Amino acid sequence: RQAVAAGVLVNVESFREVRPLAEASQALGLPARVAVRVNPDFELKGSGMKMSGGPKQFGVDAEQVPQLLQTIADAGLAFEGFHLFAGSQNLRAEAICEAQQKSYELALRLAQDAPAPVRFLNLGGGFGIPYFPGEKRLDLAPIGDNLAQLLQRAQTELPQAKLVIELGRYFVGEAGVYVARVIDRKVSRGLVYLVTDGGLHHHLSASGNFGQVVRKNYPVCIGTRMNDSSVETASVVGPLCTPLDLLADRMLLARADVGDLVVVFQSGAYGASASPQAFLGHPQCVEVLV
Ligand SMILES: Cc1ncc(COP(=O)(O)O)c(C=O)c1O
Incomplete structure (x- = not known):
């Protein structure tokens, strides 16, 4: 309820979360801002920790998302976008680019069933840092190029969307x-x-x-x-x-x-x-x- 009152964008991880958000919205007279955390049908290859593909405790399976979007619309919540986080600790730029592309394509498909335009698209992170002998620093250049291409596409395909990446250890791990x-x-x-x-x-x-x-x-x-x-x-x-x-x-x-x-x-x-x-x-x- 505090999150709704403060206008925080809540990533919905399950069908169950819709009801308390709807109740808070009604009590406050303010529709909760929500994005849907999707469990995609692919994984981030070569990740230290995989958090997508197959059965996972995170998010809602991509194939169930159209139904969740309908539930969100029926509950009168303010849908704003999608959140995908495929994996963590990855040092292979090409695997990160592939996951970002697939995440984007999936969001584009899911957006067809969305009750409102996508204004927020979180493509996840997974940027790793070298811990062990032989590990090489992640090459950011191809990832930057890839994101620039996706941004370019989004201008026409998802014109209202802000693209977001979600980094953790890459910022602070080596500090x-x-x-x-x-x-x-x-x-x-x-x-x-x-x-x-x-x-x-x-x-x-x-x-x-x-x-x-x-x-x-x-x-x-x-x-x-x-x-x-x-x-x-x-x-x-x-x-x-x-x-x-x-x-x-x-x-x-x-x-x-x-x-x-x-x-x-x-x-x-x-x-x-x-x-x-x-x-x-x-x-x-x-x-x-x-
Ligand atoms: C949803 C989400 N975002 C961000 C992170 C941060 O990951 P990392 O520290 O590998 O960047 C995690 C880690 O598990 C996560 O589950």
Whole structure:
């Protein structure tokens, strides 16, 4: 109701959401502004996380959208457009372009059943950042060209539509580092363990437990020994009672000791907010804006 009163554009994700929006609209005498989140019948190829194609919990299946549009019209809501988000963490420009083109074409088809012209078309995002060895930075040039072509088409095919992309980690992922202090150094059957005061509970994604199928190390270094030439293979672990609490698995690192600082790069997205900070009651991490 607050969203409707504030004139927020609400992305409708299911048939059920129409009724409370209609009730709020009636109570306020103000039709809710809505867009429909569509679960398309294609996926974003090569994504770290696929969020479309086949059965999905996100949005409404494309084939059910005409019926939803009718329901929205009957409820007197102010239809404004479509939202598609096909996947996340993609480093292949051609796959992103393909998904954007398919999203646009699908929206164009669905617009034929819409109760009002499309004024808002969210083509999603999925722009990835490099985390692991061998990964290359996303080439934005072809994506820019592709969007320019779609904008050109939209001028005649969807003349009232504003095209939108929805980026997350691309903006902030590389801007943040996570720092934990070494509180112990142990050797177990030949492998050096650096135990830190942080870990999975602060940075679930760096531990590999936020959707990695095969665990890979984030870029990690010993921040207090950047100029040291003495290196060794070590694992960086946290203080929790699970072997999943791992920040670096057998990495070549500067030789570190108690008090040194372990730095994990690419940590500006899916860090503290995506982590079970209360697990085992250790202190929460501190976020500092520099
Ligand atoms: C709807 C939606 N928008 C944006 C994002 C942000 O994705 P990313 O951080 O990969 O850009 C997500 C992530 O899952 C999402 O589900």
